[in-house]
Amino acid sequence: MMIKKLKNISSALLYASSVFLFGACQQDAATSGTEALFSNFNYTGNDAVYDNYPLPEGQFYSPILQGCYPDPSITRKGEDYYLVNSSFVMFPGVPIFHSTDLVNWKQLGHVLDRESQLDVKNAGISEGIYAPDIQYNPHNDTFYMVTTQISAGIGNMVVKTDDPKKGDWTDPIKLNFDGIDPALFFDDDGKAYIVHNDAPDEGKELYKGHRVIKIWDYDLEKDQVIAGTDQIIVDGGVDIQEKPIWIEGPHIYKKDGKYFLMCAEGGTGGNHSEVIFIGDSPRGPFKPAATNPILSQRHLDKSRTDRVEWAGHADLVEGPGGAWYGVFLAVRPNSNNLVNTGRETFILPVDWTGKWPVFAGGMEALKPYVPMPEGVSNQTQTGRYFPNGNFSFQDNFQQTELDARWVALRGSREKFLRRHDSGLHISPSAVSINEKKPISALFYRQQHKDFTAEVDLNYLPRSHKDLAGITCMQSEAFYYTLGLTKKNDEYYLVLEQMSDGVSTILAQEKIKHPEDLSLRVASKNDYYQFSFKQGDADYRAVGDVLSGNILSTDVAGGFTGALIGLYATSANHIAWDTQ
Incomplete structure (x- = not known):
């Protein structure tokens, strides 16, 4: 890794992490607001x-x-x-x-x-x-x-x-x-x-x-x-x-x-x-x-x-x-x-x-x-093993333990997650995704250049400070987020771009009946499209097709790859106009 030499490293502090086991979750003191229920996550690479x-x-x-x-x-x-x-x-x-x-x-x-x-x-x-x-x-x-x-x-x-x-x-x-x-x-x-x-x-x-x-x-x-x-x-x-x-x-x-x-x-x-x-x-x-x-x-x-x-x-x-x-x-x-x-x-x-x-x-x-080594049978597409090539990953969050591919950032998952028969509850923390702090978001790595990721969301924000949805994130300074929030007693899906720390609202969509939304992000040839649907309707795009450049290492810098996140916050930082 290309970093400067570590100098004058102080004495070790205790580390902050924990294993997430599905079951009763004690809500962290820093969390507040209505919970977001995510279910039926589906990722397909092509x-x-x-x-x-x-x-x-x-x-x-x-x-x-x-x-x-x-x-x-x-x-x-x-x-x-x-x-x-x-x-x-x-x-x-x-x-x-x-x-x-x-x-x-x-x-x-x-x-x-x-x-x-x-x-x-x-x-x-x-x-x-x-x-x-x-x-x-x-x-x-x-x-x-x-x-x-x-x-x-x-x-x-x-x-x-x-x-x-x-x-x-x-x-x-x-x-x-x-x-x-x-x-x-x-x-x-x-x-x-x-x-x-x-x-x-x-x-x-x-x-x-x-x-x-x-x-x-x-x-x-x-x-x-x-x-x-x-x-x-x-x-x-x-x-x-x-x-x-x-x-x-x-x-x-x-x-x-x-x-x-x-x-x-x-x-x-x-x-x-x-x-x-x-x-x-x-x-x-x-x-x-x-x-x-x-x-x-x-x-x-x-x-x-x-x-x-x-x-x-x-x-x-x-x-x-x-x-x-x-x-x-x-x-x-x-x-x-x-x-x-x-x-x-x-x-x-x-x-x-x-x-x-x-x-x-x-x-x-x-x-x-x-x-392959002699005598070995390739079982990577059977579901028993970690897949590669083109594959799909489905998670209804009904397992007794969270799949190991899901990760949080900077803090343990059990601080904001709660299992329910209907899906996965995220208790929003009073921290925004653009902060260098533990956030209430669960991430799956983008594993293909061309992919589709979908998830069902059941959520009723109480104010413009509440937001939940999906994000494609390269870092705290480079990401896209499609989130449901509320302003003036009306509900909106808001598409945000964060590029080099500068927030821009790219699109907004008024939602009359916010329950039971389905959200989608799809990438094709380095262009990303966010969309949503309700009930049996077809997916409808929110905003234009977006460049994937800000989700690249080349533009955002650093050493990570893009992450697809299920995100909720009670400290929504977006300043936007519903008119």
């Missing part, structure tokens, strides 16, 4: 690439996790594989997935799911949790997750568990070093190390973006780096004479008696790549491969169809039958060459029969599918 490239026999789609699931890290215990992603200010944090074959994945939940683990309540949407690394230590049969929390003065931290399937990750332990992107390595002799990105020593920065990779000895008894053991093992990148930027995301592997250090280089945008080094010790010295980079799309023709870009930030794992695989982030630009779905998790086979690991086709234009 990207042309999956119609143009139907799966051949023996192949599976990549990305394996569509939408904002960046910075993947993977580990293995026996036949069980576990994968985690960055989550920024999403609450709960760090989604964790399980597979036995690297093709079919189930989401176990989240690593950081308690108030004592996560404190992002005042953070911007691209702050919070960066680049988690998950590792299994066979010497003590323990799983570790290390990450950087860019909020509340916490910085680098570690949690652990003896079984990710059960959860029960510990409260965080603050780690005593600066920088970002920490990763653990457990050697055959039982010794442990942490590697991470950092700034050069004071006074030795040679150019903008100059970073280093450091290593520390790690005390497994104290869960802390050992003071005085830090050492720079890569300065700048593969060739510092070329002024490479943002060497980061390091991982160490041991194979055939040699140590391999793999890192991202070039920044997490259009110049992103993956590079590798070899050494005789975890502390090096490390020599770069002559074939670097080993994974990138930056050098390819930008006019190619079905482009994948920004590939890098990879992690390797030995898969079924001894074959190696690499997971990594990349993006799929839309028809306007903008990125709305965010950084996604891709996978490729890796040939490591020679000296260096070679991503299969990693330097060529990435294809929509890759070969």
